[in-house]
Amino acid sequence: MTNPHHSSRELAERPRDYLGPNLNPNGLVLTPHRLGEGVYALMANMAPKDNNGVIIGEKYALVIDAGINGAISRQIQDLVRQLTDKPLRYLVNTTYHGDHTFGNAAFPEEVTVISSRQNKASMRDLDYEKKMRFGNLRGDQDVLADVTVWRRPDVVFEHFCAIDLGNKVVELWHFGPGNAPGDTIVYEPENKVAWTGNFLMAAGLPAMLLEGGPGPYIETLKATQAQLSINTIVPGHGPMGEGKGSLEHFLAYMQSLQEQVGKAFASGWSLEETLERAAQPALLSLPASMPVTPESEALLVHLHRLNVLATYREFEKGSSQKA
Numbered sequence: 001m002t003n004p005h006h007s008s009r010e011l012a013e014r015p016r017d018y019l020g021p022n023l024n025p026n027g028l029v030l031t032p033h034r035l036g037e038g039v040y041a042l043m044a045n046m047a048p049k050d051n052n053g054v055i056i057g058e059k060y061a062l063v064i065d066a067g068i069n070g071a072i073s074r075q076i077q078d079l080v081r082q083l084t085d086k087p088l089r090y091l092v093n094t095t096y097h098g099d100h101t102f103g104n105a106a107f108p109e110e111v112t113v114i115s116s117r118q119n120k121a122s123m124r125d126l127d128y129e130k131k132m133r134f135g136n137l138r139g140d141q142d143v144l145a146d147v148t149v150w151r152r153p154d155v156v157f158e159h160f161c162a163i164d165l166g167n168k169v170v171e172l173w174h175f176g177p178g179n180a181p182g183d184t185i186v187y188e189p190e191n192k193v194a195w196t197g198n199f200l201m202a203a204g205l206p207a208m209l210l211e212g213g214p215g216p217y218i219e220t221l222k223a224t225q226a227q228l229s230i231n232t233i234v235p236g237h238g239p240m241g242e243g244k245g246s247l248e249h250f251l252a253y254m255q256s257l258q259e260q261v262g263k264a265f266a267s268g269w270s271l272e273e274t275l276e277r278a279a280q281p282a283l284l285s286l287p288a289s290m291p292v293t294p295e296s297e298a299l300l301v302h303l304h305r306l307n308v309l310a311t312y313r314e315f316e317k318g319s320s321q322k323a
């Protein structure tokens with residue numbers, strides 16, 4: 001299915017019986033975790049619902065990701081007011097996905113929204129994006145009722161952008177495509193904290209290959225590794241993690257996907273056969289801080305199957321281009 005108004009190419013296909021992460025914001029409560037002077041992760045009480053962040057300098061405050069709707073956006077803004085009396089001046093979107101950007105419109109006009117050029121370019125068709133995100137809401141369409149406008153970034157950057165909050169510099173990086181074409185990392189160099197959005201999760205959790213195979217994603221992970229020294233990651237979903245180990249795990253998982261599915265494809269296995277035989281998500285396990293429930297364990301399998309599907313489709317594309 002192609003959509004001329006949608007510059008991102010999110011895979012519309014899903015494995016049979018696929019159940020994506022539950023991002024329904026009902027019951028979502030964000031709690032600040034202090035990671036340094038003026039540096040807070042806003043952690044969701046129920047993983048894998050969306051996490052956020054606040055960084056506070058001597059002059060301004062900056063928020064990371066906007067929440068999935070107006071109500072969550074206001075919850076984030078209330079937390080900022082509890083943490084500081086500095087004016088909220090900036091909002092960064094780590095990805096274009098609605099669970100990170102639908103709340104943009106509920107931030108005041110004077111808050112400057114910043115993201116990568118590609119993220120802004122992917123924010124064109126609100127109805128289509130709502131449809132894609134409904135798959136994560138467990139059939140509950142009411143939670144997006146207050147989302148009528150998709151506020152796009154006011155300022156975009158290409159590869160790197162530094163923001164001075166007053167004696168506190170925040171770096172924004174775009175190293176290339178990952179979960180989406182415009183994945184943006186927010187890096188606070190003093191405490192070496194990185195907000196990684198959908199791009200990188202705590203070790204043990206899988207990537208979500210929504211816009212292509214592992215190839216370009218692996219390159220972007222390597223570029224991140226080469227540029228940033230990260231102590232702590234605050235992912236868009238799931239628990240915080242240690243930087244080096246999370247990057248290494250993601251790389252290892254993606255490389256094994258490529259190898260496993262590549263072999264299957266070369267042996268002439270069909271997609272169904274590949275999904276069946278590669279069903280065991282080797283290398284994946286729930287991080288210790290994530291509650292083990294039937295749903296959370298099933299999520300690993302569902303996401304792995306999605307990744308096998310996306311990787312298989314990439315091999316198909318590659319071989320049809322060669323033919």
Ligand SMILES: [Zn+2]
Nearest residue numbers: 097099198236
């Ligand atoms: Zn997300």
